[in-house]
Amino acid sequence: MSGLPAHQPPRNLPAAERRAHAVATVLELASEQNPSEITTAAIAxxxxxxxxxLFRHFPNKQAIWLAVMEWVSGQLMKRVARAAAQTxxxxxATLEAVFMAHVDFVARHPGIPRMLFGELQHADSTPAKQCVQHMISQYREQISLLLEAGKQAGEVAAEVDVPDAATLFIGTIQGLVMQALLRGSTRRMRSDASGAFAIYRRGIRSGS
Structure with missing residues (x-):
């Protein structure tokens, strides 16, 4: 996703760039319609x-979906790490930076939550679904580490249950995403995120 318009590809792209362009196209289509209704014909x-x-770069549709989820996972974790490192x-304060970076990522790519929720609803354990589950597990681990560091620093209340607080952190973002999907727009996510995190922070912060 190097700023390349998904509908105007140059000719003779290298294979890696063509695959990246396919991922961008799927996310663009997912922002416009139900991801389950996206066909390989529509992508092409x-x-x-x-x-x-298209199938010279991907053996089947499942491989395309896996490539999309791998891109999302890699980009989200990279942005989270960058936000933490820059704080x-x-x-x-680091938790807040991560929270806002996550929300900003979704706001920039509104097709992502549709894709994620769609994959998690599959009854079968597809490669794409496994990728999403692994990403969530990694993300939860990073949030838990920050919460533990907050306890050590005396910023997070000692009685706070870290796994529950990590779940609530992720759930708060998911709530913002659901509200955005209901409105049909991610425009207000950034402004809503600030208030949502303030409430979360008050719930876990140490009185001292």
């Missing part, structure tokens, strides 16, 4: 390719 048409050309302050 938006990319101005034949389906045969020179308290663990609570």
């Amino acid at each position: 048409e938006r990319m101005r390719l034949t389906q045969g050309a 020179t302050g308290s663990p609570l």
Whole structure:
């Protein structure tokens, strides 16, 4: 996703760039419609390719979905790590930076939550679903580490249950996402996020 418009690809892209372009196209389509209704024909048409050309880069639709989830996972974890590294302050300040970075990522790519929720609803354990589950597990672990650091620093109340607080952190973001989906727009997510995190912070902060 290097700023390349999903509907105007240059000719003769290298294989890696063509795959990245396919991922961008799927996320663009997912922001417009139910991801379960996206066909390989629609992806190829938006990319101005034949389906045969698309399948030269992916063996099947499942492989395309896995590539999308791998991109989402890699980008989200990279942004979370960058936000944490750039925050020179308290663990609570780092938690807030991570929270806002996550919300900003979703606001920039509104097709992502549709894709994630769609994959998690699958009864079967598809490779894409496994990728999403692994990402959530990694994310929860990072949040838990920050909460433990907050306890050590005396910023997070000693009685706070870290696993529950990590679940609530993720759930608060998911709530903002659901509200955005109900409104049909992610525009207010950033402004709503500030108030939502303030409430979360009050709930876990140490009185001292």
